[in-house]
Amino acid sequence: MVSQEMPNHTADDYDSVCDSFSWDSYREACDWDGETELNFGHESVSRHTGEDRDNLGLIWRGEDGSEERYTFGELDDESNRVANVLADAGVARGDRVFTYMPRIPEHYFSILAILKTGAVFGSINSRYGVDATEYRLEDSRATVVVTVPEYRDTIAEATENVDSVEHIVVVDRNDEGVDDDDLDLLAETEGVSTEFDTAKTGPEDPALLYYTSGTTGPAKGVLHGHKFTIGNAGFTDLPCNMDPDEDLYWNVADPGWLTGLHPLGAWFWGVPTLIYSGDFDLQEWVSILDEYPVSIFFAVPTAFRVIMNNDELLDDIDNSVETIISMGEPLNPAVIEWAEERFGVPILDAYGTSETYGMTVSNYLFQDVKPGSMGRPHPGIDVKVVEPGTMNEIEPGEIGEVAIGEYPCTFLEYWERPEKTENATLDGYVMTSDLVELDEEGYLFYQGRADDVILSSGYRIGPFDIESSLVEHPAVADAAVVPKPHEEKGNIVKAYVVPSEDTEQTQEVIDDIKNFVRERHAAHEYPREIEFIDELPMTMTGKIRRTELRERTSDPTA
Structure with a gap:
């Protein structure tokens, strides 16, 4: 049984946490040797053995109000079944396997399964149309796409000219019927073994491939390694302040975005996650906060502004939220101040990029929150504010570019674009093109993209x-x-x-x-x-x- 104790990074002020912080403590918390053998899928659910297997891991809420619950043992078993089906279909270590599907339980089983096979997981948000989907599948030379019947026509058109795709795997939850040429995942997994020999990947082995759009040119594939596990565990420890014995975590992000993988960090610590299948619906979200003991709530600024403007809907709910995280765009001070009045805690604004993921800069419950600031660098991450395009650090009160040093969630490369990878880095730092103002205490205030x-x-x-x-x-x-x-x-x-x-x-x-x-x-x-x-x-x-x-x-x- 793996210990669920969090590292001792709980000092009550920022400087003390930074002084005691070490990424090694998260490597040591892994089931496998975090220095040499690391698999993101294994460390998310398979690490939970013995009595831990019976602990609640996932609550899934459908748009129709239906609910499904899965223990960590069931998450492990179901993902192992999917991994066996994928392996039998020829999926091998290093292959690129993409999902194009809604937030249903099988989406998360598939993510874990793909990682366990040693293949590279990628996800395309289902709002993308044929052209964007085709580009990503063709550029990555994907071999398998996992989807659902309602999206099958889009995938058919998107893969018509993509020769690398060998299998379309369809999750048919409503018995709509699966084409003979497709793999019916639910039928294929029925009766399949729940045992699977997870690939012994290492920290630098490719694990994730997500596409990000720049200001010019086509979207670039951002390749992350299995070391992502360590950073994800850290981000659910410090800013989210998780407790495996007390918390229920709700992150509204879709797995089509990197932030949608944050729940796997909660699972690392044995914290159950709530997933809602639908898009933003104010009434439904308020209902969920009333019905479930959500203690950690992670959403985007747009949603928080809408909730604030309809504040009266929160008057009669049974609210248990203790930690609120915002990410995706800067959060206006007025919203942060409203949250402190309404929930008794401020919204913790955080910042990250596709290339560096997570909350590389964040606010924390153990430091003063300055409304309008995206906080200070996450302990253990070297963040500099420099004159754009240089490594010359600016003085407080000036505006400069955010440069982020190497840490466990720094990307490996832009997929098959070595020149762009080289141009994105300077002296070992990822140059973000994001501009901030730095104050005397080291807080960063977002000013916008360079352009x-x-x-x-x-x-x-x-x-x-x-x-x-x-x-x-x-x-x-x-x-x-x-x-x-x-x-x-x-x-x-x-x-x-x-x-x-x-x-x-x-x-x-x-x-x-x-x-x-x-x-x-x-x-x-x-x-x-x-x-x-x-x-x-x-x-x-x-x-x-x-x-x-x-x-x-x-x-x-x-």
Whole structure:
């Protein structure tokens, strides 16, 4: 039986935690030798032996209100069955196997199974259409795709010209029927052995392949190794403050994004996870928080803003939330302050990238939370704020680029793109192109992507601070700012505002919003133009598509 004791990183202040921190403590907590043999799938569920196998591991909630529960032993057994089916179908160590499916239990069985075979797991969010799906399967030379009947037509079209795909595996939960050419996963796993000899992979062996879109060119495959296990365990220890005897963890992210693998970090520690199959639904989310003893809640800023704007729905629920994490985009100070009043704890804003994953910079319950800050570097991670494109560190009060040093969740490479891998790193640090302001205590305040910063009259203006002030105005539900070309100033700040309910979209209201922001910022920073908009364009991960807004600004008919 593997000990579930967390490493002794529980000092009550940031500096003490940093002084005592070591990634080795997480390697030592592994079932296998974390230095030489490491398998992400094994360390997520197979590590739980003896009585641990009977502990609750997963609560699955369907959109129709149905529920399924699985112990760690059942998670291990079901994933071993899937691993046996995949191995019999020819899946071998190093093969790329992708999922394209909703958040159903078999999705998580498949993730664990793929990792156990030594194959490389990749996931494509089901919101992606044929072209994006085909590109990822072709670029990775995927051999197997796991999907469901309702997505089968998309996969058929996406794989029509992808010669590497040998098998389509279909999870037919509703007996809709599976084509003769496909593998019916539920039928294939019936009666299959629950024993599987997990591949003895090492920390640097490839485990995960996720695609990230840059500002130019096609999406790049970000390849992570099984060492990801160690970082994921760390991120569920410190920022999430997990307790295997007390907690129920709910992370709303889809496995189509790296953040959707965070529940495997909870499983490492024996903490049960709740998974809801549907997309964001305010009423359903509130119902879940009422019905289940969710103590750790992980969501995106957009969702928190919607919940805040409908705060009255929380009045009568039986709430047990003790730790709240936000990730994906900066969180406005007003939302953090609201959460502290409503839940008694602040939302812990965190920052990471596809290349460095997780909460490389975060807020913690053992330090003061400064609303508007994404926190301080995670203990054990060397994060520098430098002059963009250099390793020259900036002084507090200045704006610089985030550079992240090597640690267990640093990516191995961009898939088969050595030149891009080399260009993304400098002196062993991953250069993020994310700009932050550094304060005297080492807190980082996000300012935007390098190409999001607005240059006006020689000043550099970060969009996030302006947006945070905008959403504090009672007439504003959400907002985004972008540069608008100006003959004299180079650019001015233009704001796109989603009005609050019942807001009159008049010039008087616009002028009031402008004055509200101007009182809080320098004269050159407030938005000279404000345009009301029904909704902000968002990426699938809940980030504002500022590129689309910039295009609209330069061409209002776009």
